[in-house]
Amino acid sequence: MKIKYDFLVVGTGLYGAICAYELNKKGYRCLVIDKRNHIAGNIYTKNEDGINVHVYGAHIFHTSNRAVWEYINQFSDFNNYINSPVARYKNELYNLPFNMNTFSKLWNDVFTPDEAKNRIEEEKAAYHIDEPKNLEEQAINLVGPTIYEKLIKGYTAKQWGRPCTELPAFIIKRLPVRFIYDNNYFNDRYQGIPIGGYTKIIGKMLEGIEVRLNYDFFEHKEELLKEAKEVIYTGPIDQFFDYKYGPLEYRSVRFETETLNMPNYQGNAVVNYTEYEVPYTRIIEHKHFEFDSTSPKTIISREYSSTWKVGDEPYYPVNNDRNNSLCEKYKEEADKLTNVHFGGRLGQYKYYDMDKVIEKALEFVSTLGN
Numbered sequence: 491m492k493i494k495y496d497f498l499v500v501g502t503g504l505y506g507a508i509c510a511y512e513l514n515k516k517g518y519r520c521l522v523i524d525k526r527n528h529i530a531g532n533i534y535t536k537n538e539d540g541i542n543v544h545v546y547g548a549h550i551f552h553t554s555n556r557a558v559w560e561y562i563n564q565f566s567d568f569n570n571y572i573n574s575p576v577a578r579y580k581n582e583l584y585n586l587p588f589n590m591n592t593f594s595k596l597w598n599d600v601f602t603p604d605e606a607k608n609r610i611e612e613e614k615a616a617y618h619i620d621e622p623k624n625l626e627e628q629a630i631n632l633v634g635p636t637i638y639e640k641l642i643k644g645y646t647a648k649q650w651g652r653p654c655t656e657l658p659a660f661i662i663k664r665l666p667v668r669f670i671y672d673n674n675y676f677n678d679r680y681q682g683i684p685i686g687g688y689t690k691i692i693g694k695m696l697e698g699i700e701v702r703l704n705y706d707f708f709e710h711k712e713e714l715l716k717e718a719k720e721v722i723y724t725g726p727i728d729q730f731f732d733y734k735y736g737p738l739e740y741r742s743v744r745f746e747t748e749t750l751n752m753p754n755y756q757g758n759a760v761v762n763y764t765e766y767e768v769p770y771t772r773i774i775e776h777k778h779f780e781f782d783s784t785s786p787k788t789i790i791s792r793e794y795s796s797t798w799k800v801g802d803e804p805y806y807p808v809n810n811d812r813n814n815s816l817c818e819k820y821k822e823e824a825d826k827l828t829n830v831h832f833g834g835r836l837g838q839y840k841y842y843d844m845d846k847v848i849e850k851a852l853e854f855v856s857t858l859g860n
Protein backbone atom coordinates (compact mmCIF):
# COMPACT_ATOMS: atom_id res chain seq x y z
CA MET A 491 0.00 0.00 0.00
CA LYS A 492 1.41 3.38 -0.85
CA ILE A 493 1.48 6.47 1.34
CA LYS A 494 -1.68 8.50 0.73
CA TYR A 495 -1.64 10.88 3.67
CA ASP A 496 0.90 13.09 5.36
CA PHE A 497 -1.05 12.84 8.60
CA LEU A 498 -3.48 10.43 10.09
CA VAL A 499 -5.41 12.12 12.89
CA VAL A 500 -6.98 9.72 15.35
CA GLY A 501 -9.94 11.37 17.04
CA THR A 502 -12.20 14.23 15.98
CA GLY A 503 -12.20 16.04 19.34
CA LEU A 504 -10.89 19.56 19.74
CA TYR A 505 -7.19 18.63 19.61
CA GLY A 506 -7.47 16.40 16.56
CA ALA A 507 -9.78 18.74 14.66
CA ILE A 508 -7.53 21.78 15.19
CA CYS A 509 -4.47 19.84 14.05
CA ALA A 510 -6.32 18.61 10.97
CA TYR A 511 -7.62 22.09 10.15
CA GLU A 512 -4.23 23.74 10.49
CA LEU A 513 -2.37 21.00 8.65
CA ASN A 514 -4.88 20.98 5.82
CA LYS A 515 -4.46 24.74 5.54
CA LYS A 516 -0.72 24.25 5.19
CA GLY A 517 -1.33 21.81 2.35
CA TYR A 518 -0.73 18.53 4.16
CA ARG A 519 -2.96 15.64 3.15
CA CYS A 520 -4.91 14.48 6.19
CA LEU A 521 -7.16 11.60 7.06
CA VAL A 522 -9.19 11.97 10.25
CA ILE A 523 -10.83 8.97 11.87
CA ASP A 524 -13.08 8.48 14.85
CA LYS A 525 -14.45 5.32 16.37
CA ARG A 526 -17.72 7.01 17.24
CA ASN A 527 -20.54 7.62 14.77
CA HIS A 528 -20.17 11.38 15.11
CA ILE A 529 -17.47 14.04 15.13
CA ALA A 530 -16.40 16.34 18.00
CA GLY A 531 -15.29 13.88 20.69
CA ASN A 532 -16.50 14.83 24.13
CA ILE A 533 -17.48 18.36 23.14
CA TYR A 534 -20.16 16.88 20.89
CA THR A 535 -23.49 18.67 21.22
CA LYS A 536 -26.70 17.37 19.75
CA ASN A 537 -29.74 19.47 19.00
CA GLU A 538 -32.90 18.02 20.48
CA ASP A 539 -36.18 19.92 20.83
CA GLY A 540 -34.26 23.07 19.86
CA ILE A 541 -31.84 22.60 22.76
CA ASN A 542 -28.11 21.90 22.31
CA VAL A 543 -27.47 18.95 24.57
CA HIS A 544 -23.90 18.52 25.84
CA VAL A 545 -23.95 14.77 25.37
CA TYR A 546 -20.64 14.01 27.11
CA GLY A 547 -20.92 16.52 29.89
CA ALA A 548 -21.17 20.29 30.09
CA HIS A 549 -18.45 22.25 28.34
CA ILE A 550 -18.14 25.91 29.16
CA PHE A 551 -15.50 27.73 27.22
CA HIS A 552 -13.28 30.03 29.25
CA THR A 553 -9.82 31.42 28.75
CA SER A 554 -7.59 34.33 29.60
CA ASN A 555 -5.58 33.85 26.44
CA ARG A 556 -6.78 36.40 23.93
CA ALA A 557 -5.19 34.58 20.98
CA VAL A 558 -7.06 31.40 21.92
CA TRP A 559 -10.32 33.31 22.30
CA GLU A 560 -9.90 34.93 18.89
CA TYR A 561 -8.93 31.62 17.38
CA ILE A 562 -12.07 29.81 18.51
CA ASN A 563 -14.27 32.77 17.58
CA GLN A 564 -13.32 32.30 13.92
CA PHE A 565 -15.46 29.20 13.94
CA SER A 566 -18.48 30.44 15.88
CA ASP A 567 -19.94 33.34 17.74
CA PHE A 568 -20.15 32.84 21.48
CA ASN A 569 -22.90 33.97 23.80
CA ASN A 570 -22.27 35.76 27.08
CA TYR A 571 -23.00 32.80 29.35
CA ILE A 572 -21.25 33.10 32.72
CA ASN A 573 -21.02 29.93 34.72
CA SER A 574 -22.57 30.42 38.17
CA PRO A 575 -23.36 27.01 39.58
CA VAL A 576 -25.52 26.55 42.62
CA ALA A 577 -24.67 23.93 45.23
CA ARG A 578 -27.37 22.03 47.01
CA TYR A 579 -26.43 20.46 50.34
CA LYS A 580 -29.42 18.71 51.90
CA ASN A 581 -32.06 21.42 51.93
CA GLU A 582 -29.69 24.33 51.72
CA LEU A 583 -28.66 26.19 48.56
CA TYR A 584 -25.38 28.04 48.19
CA ASN A 585 -23.71 30.02 45.45
CA LEU A 586 -20.45 28.81 43.97
CA PRO A 587 -17.60 29.39 43.70
CA PHE A 588 -16.93 30.25 47.34
CA ASN A 589 -17.62 33.95 47.62
CA MET A 590 -19.40 36.50 49.80
CA ASN A 591 -22.81 35.16 48.75
CA THR A 592 -21.78 31.70 50.01
CA PHE A 593 -20.26 33.00 53.24
CA SER A 594 -23.15 35.28 54.17
CA LYS A 595 -25.64 32.48 53.60
CA LEU A 596 -23.61 30.00 55.63
CA TRP A 597 -23.06 32.28 58.60
CA ASN A 598 -25.88 34.66 59.40
CA ASP A 599 -23.62 37.03 61.31
CA VAL A 600 -21.23 37.45 58.37
CA PHE A 601 -21.86 40.45 56.15
CA THR A 602 -18.47 41.89 55.24
CA PRO A 603 -15.29 40.45 53.73
CA ASP A 604 -13.41 40.95 57.01
CA GLU A 605 -16.08 39.08 58.93
CA ALA A 606 -15.89 36.22 56.44
CA LYS A 607 -12.10 36.08 56.58
CA ASN A 608 -12.10 36.18 60.37
CA ARG A 609 -14.68 33.41 60.56
CA ILE A 610 -12.64 31.18 58.24
CA GLU A 611 -9.42 31.94 60.14
CA GLU A 612 -11.10 31.18 63.47
CA GLU A 613 -12.46 27.90 62.18
CA LYS A 614 -9.25 26.66 60.65
CA ALA A 615 -7.02 27.73 63.56
CA ALA A 616 -7.97 24.56 65.41
CA TYR A 617 -6.50 22.42 62.63
CA HIS A 618 -2.91 23.74 62.55
CA ILE A 619 -2.25 22.81 58.93
CA ASP A 620 0.92 24.43 57.66
CA GLU A 621 1.63 22.43 54.58
CA PRO A 622 -1.47 20.69 53.21
CA LYS A 623 -0.68 17.11 52.29
CA ASN A 624 -3.93 16.21 50.63
CA LEU A 625 -7.15 17.70 49.32
CA GLU A 626 -8.89 17.69 52.70
CA GLU A 627 -6.10 19.71 54.31
CA GLN A 628 -5.87 22.02 51.35
CA ALA A 629 -9.63 22.67 51.45
CA ILE A 630 -9.68 23.31 55.21
CA ASN A 631 -6.76 25.68 54.83
CA LEU A 632 -8.52 27.53 52.06
CA VAL A 633 -12.09 27.84 53.34
CA GLY A 634 -12.29 26.20 56.78
CA PRO A 635 -14.04 23.03 57.93
CA THR A 636 -17.70 24.12 57.55
CA ILE A 637 -17.45 24.81 53.83
CA TYR A 638 -15.29 21.76 53.44
CA GLU A 639 -17.91 19.54 55.12
CA LYS A 640 -20.90 20.99 53.29
CA LEU A 641 -19.64 21.85 49.84
CA ILE A 642 -16.45 19.93 49.13
CA LYS A 643 -16.15 16.67 51.02
CA GLY A 644 -19.10 14.72 49.62
CA TYR A 645 -18.93 16.12 46.09
CA THR A 646 -15.23 15.43 45.72
CA ALA A 647 -15.46 11.93 47.18
CA LYS A 648 -18.25 11.13 44.70
CA GLN A 649 -16.44 12.63 41.77
CA TRP A 650 -13.11 10.92 42.40
CA GLY A 651 -14.33 7.74 44.08
CA ARG A 652 -12.12 8.11 47.14
CA PRO A 653 -12.00 10.26 50.27
CA CYS A 654 -10.42 13.71 50.14
CA THR A 655 -7.61 12.52 52.40
CA GLU A 656 -6.44 10.31 49.54
CA LEU A 657 -6.58 12.96 46.83
CA PRO A 658 -3.97 15.45 45.66
CA ALA A 659 -4.49 19.04 46.76
CA PHE A 660 -4.20 20.52 43.25
CA ILE A 661 -7.70 19.42 42.16
CA ILE A 662 -9.32 22.00 44.41
CA LYS A 663 -7.03 24.75 43.17
CA ARG A 664 -9.30 24.96 40.14
CA LEU A 665 -11.92 26.59 42.35
CA PRO A 666 -11.62 30.29 43.17
CA VAL A 667 -12.30 31.76 46.64
CA ARG A 668 -13.38 35.39 46.58
CA PHE A 669 -14.22 37.95 49.17
CA ILE A 670 -16.54 39.84 46.86
CA TYR A 671 -20.16 39.15 45.88
CA ASP A 672 -19.35 37.47 42.57
CA ASN A 673 -20.74 34.10 41.47
CA ASN A 674 -18.68 33.79 38.30
CA TYR A 675 -17.12 30.33 38.55
CA PHE A 676 -14.12 31.19 36.43
CA ASN A 677 -11.48 33.85 36.83
CA ASP A 678 -10.87 34.02 33.11
CA ARG A 679 -11.30 37.12 31.03
CA TYR A 680 -13.28 35.46 28.21
CA GLN A 681 -16.16 33.03 28.64
CA GLY A 682 -19.18 31.74 26.73
CA ILE A 683 -20.98 28.96 24.92
CA PRO A 684 -20.81 28.72 21.13
CA ILE A 685 -24.10 29.74 19.57
CA GLY A 686 -25.37 26.68 17.71
CA GLY A 687 -23.28 24.22 19.73
CA TYR A 688 -19.77 22.80 19.64
CA THR A 689 -20.36 20.22 16.91
CA LYS A 690 -20.73 23.02 14.38
CA ILE A 691 -17.26 24.32 15.29
CA ILE A 692 -15.64 20.95 14.74
CA GLY A 693 -17.65 20.52 11.51
CA LYS A 694 -16.17 23.77 10.19
CA MET A 695 -12.66 22.73 11.15
CA LEU A 696 -13.03 19.45 9.31
CA GLU A 697 -14.61 20.93 6.15
CA GLY A 698 -12.90 19.60 3.02
CA ILE A 699 -10.93 16.97 4.95
CA GLU A 700 -11.49 13.22 4.60
CA VAL A 701 -13.20 11.94 7.74
CA ARG A 702 -14.09 8.34 8.49
CA LEU A 703 -16.55 7.72 11.30
CA ASN A 704 -17.24 4.39 13.00
CA TYR A 705 -13.61 3.70 12.22
CA ASP A 706 -11.56 2.30 15.06
CA PHE A 707 -7.83 2.95 14.93
CA PHE A 708 -6.97 -0.30 16.66
CA GLU A 709 -9.04 -2.39 14.25
CA HIS A 710 -7.31 -0.87 11.23
CA LYS A 711 -3.94 -0.02 12.72
CA GLU A 712 -1.74 -2.02 10.32
CA GLU A 713 -3.17 -0.61 7.11
CA LEU A 714 -3.55 2.90 8.50
CA LEU A 715 0.10 3.08 9.53
CA LYS A 716 1.09 2.12 6.01
CA GLU A 717 -1.10 4.82 4.48
CA ALA A 718 0.11 7.79 6.53
CA LYS A 719 3.55 9.24 7.16
CA GLU A 720 2.74 10.60 10.58
CA VAL A 721 0.07 10.03 13.17
CA ILE A 722 -1.57 12.42 15.61
CA TYR A 723 -3.16 10.21 18.21
CA THR A 724 -5.64 11.71 20.67
CA GLY A 725 -6.89 8.53 22.34
CA PRO A 726 -5.67 7.21 25.69
CA ILE A 727 -1.88 6.91 25.65
CA ASP A 728 -1.95 3.62 27.59
CA GLN A 729 -4.33 2.04 25.10
CA PHE A 730 -1.96 2.91 22.25
CA PHE A 731 0.64 0.68 23.89
CA ASP A 732 -1.89 -2.02 24.63
CA TYR A 733 -1.75 -1.23 28.37
CA LYS A 734 1.61 -2.99 28.52
CA TYR A 735 2.58 -1.39 31.84
CA GLY A 736 -0.96 -1.67 33.13
CA PRO A 737 -3.87 0.72 32.61
CA LEU A 738 -3.77 4.31 33.78
CA GLU A 739 -6.65 5.23 36.00
CA TYR A 740 -9.48 7.44 34.77
CA ARG A 741 -12.82 8.52 36.13
CA SER A 742 -15.77 7.84 33.94
CA VAL A 743 -19.15 9.56 33.97
CA ARG A 744 -22.58 8.11 33.31
CA PHE A 745 -25.27 10.53 32.19
CA GLU A 746 -28.93 9.96 32.83
CA THR A 747 -30.60 12.32 30.39
CA GLU A 748 -34.30 13.07 30.49
CA THR A 749 -36.65 15.33 28.53
CA LEU A 750 -39.18 16.96 30.82
CA ASN A 751 -42.48 18.48 29.81
CA MET A 752 -41.86 21.78 31.52
CA PRO A 753 -40.01 24.87 30.37
CA ASN A 754 -37.73 25.26 33.38
CA TYR A 755 -36.68 22.56 35.84
CA GLN A 756 -34.02 24.03 38.11
CA GLY A 757 -33.59 27.63 37.00
CA ASN A 758 -29.86 27.27 36.41
CA ALA A 759 -27.60 25.38 34.00
CA VAL A 760 -25.63 23.67 36.77
CA VAL A 761 -26.74 22.51 40.21
CA ASN A 762 -24.15 20.55 42.20
CA TYR A 763 -25.37 18.06 44.78
CA THR A 764 -22.64 18.22 47.35
CA GLU A 765 -23.80 15.66 49.92
CA TYR A 766 -22.37 12.20 49.59
CA GLU A 767 -25.76 10.47 49.95
CA VAL A 768 -27.21 11.83 46.69
CA PRO A 769 -25.73 9.46 44.13
CA TYR A 770 -25.18 11.98 41.32
CA THR A 771 -22.72 14.85 41.46
CA ARG A 772 -24.71 17.42 39.52
CA ILE A 773 -27.70 18.07 37.30
CA ILE A 774 -27.18 19.99 34.09
CA GLU A 775 -30.15 21.74 32.49
CA HIS A 776 -28.89 22.24 28.97
CA LYS A 777 -31.19 25.03 27.78
CA HIS A 778 -29.81 27.43 30.37
CA PHE A 779 -26.45 27.47 28.59
CA GLU A 780 -28.27 29.40 25.87
CA PHE A 781 -30.57 32.35 26.11
CA ASP A 782 -32.75 31.95 23.08
CA SER A 783 -34.53 28.68 23.79
CA THR A 784 -38.27 29.00 23.43
CA SER A 785 -38.81 25.27 23.82
CA PRO A 786 -41.75 24.34 26.06
CA LYS A 787 -39.65 21.36 27.15
CA THR A 788 -36.38 21.07 28.96
CA ILE A 789 -33.61 18.48 28.96
CA ILE A 790 -31.66 17.58 32.07
CA SER A 791 -28.70 15.25 32.66
CA ARG A 792 -27.83 13.76 36.01
CA GLU A 793 -24.11 13.03 36.22
CA TYR A 794 -22.92 9.91 38.00
CA SER A 795 -19.20 9.60 38.43
CA SER A 796 -17.89 6.06 38.19
CA THR A 797 -14.74 3.99 38.35
CA TRP A 798 -13.34 3.47 34.90
CA LYS A 799 -12.40 0.05 33.57
CA VAL A 800 -11.01 -0.94 30.18
CA GLY A 801 -13.83 -0.51 27.65
CA ASP A 802 -15.57 2.40 29.45
CA GLU A 803 -15.36 6.02 28.28
CA PRO A 804 -12.44 7.74 30.01
CA TYR A 805 -13.22 11.33 31.07
CA TYR A 806 -10.91 12.51 33.81
CA PRO A 807 -7.31 11.38 34.22
CA VAL A 808 -6.59 10.63 37.87
CA ASN A 809 -3.32 12.57 38.12
CA ASN A 810 -1.93 11.17 41.37
CA ASP A 811 1.70 10.15 41.86
CA ARG A 812 1.16 6.52 40.97
CA ASN A 813 -0.58 7.30 37.69
CA ASN A 814 1.75 10.13 36.76
CA SER A 815 4.79 7.91 37.09
CA LEU A 816 3.09 5.13 35.16
CA CYS A 817 2.29 7.69 32.50
CA GLU A 818 5.96 8.69 32.35
CA LYS A 819 6.77 5.15 31.29
CA TYR A 820 4.26 5.39 28.45
CA LYS A 821 5.65 8.79 27.52
CA GLU A 822 9.14 7.31 27.26
CA GLU A 823 7.74 4.77 24.79
CA ALA A 824 5.91 7.54 22.97
CA ASP A 825 9.11 9.58 22.61
CA LYS A 826 10.73 6.70 20.78
CA LEU A 827 8.05 6.85 18.09
CA THR A 828 9.13 9.89 16.13
CA ASN A 829 6.24 9.69 13.68
CA VAL A 830 3.45 9.39 16.28
CA HIS A 831 2.40 12.49 18.23
CA PHE A 832 0.22 12.25 21.31
CA GLY A 833 -2.17 15.07 22.16
CA GLY A 834 -5.28 16.14 24.03
CA ARG A 835 -6.58 15.21 27.46
CA LEU A 836 -6.28 11.47 26.85
CA GLY A 837 -3.14 11.47 24.71
CA GLN A 838 -1.28 13.53 27.32
CA TYR A 839 -3.15 12.17 30.36
CA LYS A 840 -3.70 15.68 31.69
CA TYR A 841 -6.77 17.40 33.13
CA TYR A 842 -6.78 20.02 30.35
CA ASP A 843 -9.52 22.58 29.83
CA MET A 844 -10.50 23.39 26.26
CA ASP A 845 -8.37 26.52 26.03
CA LYS A 846 -5.26 24.56 27.00
CA VAL A 847 -6.10 21.98 24.34
CA ILE A 848 -6.22 24.74 21.72
CA GLU A 849 -2.91 26.19 22.91
CA LYS A 850 -1.28 22.77 22.78
CA ALA A 851 -2.63 21.91 19.34
CA LEU A 852 -1.48 25.23 17.86
CA GLU A 853 1.89 24.85 19.54
CA PHE A 854 2.30 21.40 18.06
CA VAL A 855 1.35 22.49 14.55
CA SER A 856 3.73 25.42 14.73
CA THR A 857 6.65 23.05 15.30
CA LEU A 858 6.03 21.57 11.86
CA GLY A 859 6.95 24.69 9.89
CA ASN A 860 5.12 25.83 6.78
Ligand code: UDP
Nearest residue numbers: 577641642645646649661662664665762764
Ligand atom coordinates in the same frame (compact mmCIF):
# COMPACT_ATOMS: atom_id res chain seq x y z
N1 UDP B 1 -15.68 20.82 43.83
C1 UDP B 1 -16.30 20.71 45.06
N2 UDP B 1 -17.60 21.09 45.20
C2 UDP B 1 -18.32 21.58 44.16
C3 UDP B 1 -17.68 21.71 42.90
C4 UDP B 1 -16.36 21.31 42.78
O1 UDP B 1 -15.69 20.26 46.02
O2 UDP B 1 -19.50 21.88 44.34
C5 UDP B 1 -14.26 20.39 43.71
C6 UDP B 1 -14.15 18.92 43.40
O3 UDP B 1 -13.03 18.43 44.08
C7 UDP B 1 -13.92 18.90 41.90
C8 UDP B 1 -13.08 20.15 41.71
O4 UDP B 1 -13.61 21.07 42.64
O5 UDP B 1 -13.24 17.74 41.51
C9 UDP B 1 -13.12 20.72 40.32
O6 UDP B 1 -14.44 20.95 39.93
P1 UDP B 1 -14.84 21.47 38.48
O7 UDP B 1 -16.26 21.88 38.57
O8 UDP B 1 -13.84 22.47 38.06
O9 UDP B 1 -14.68 20.14 37.63
P2 UDP B 1 -15.19 19.83 36.14
O10 UDP B 1 -16.17 20.89 35.77
O11 UDP B 1 -13.96 19.78 35.31
O12 UDP B 1 -15.85 18.53 36.28
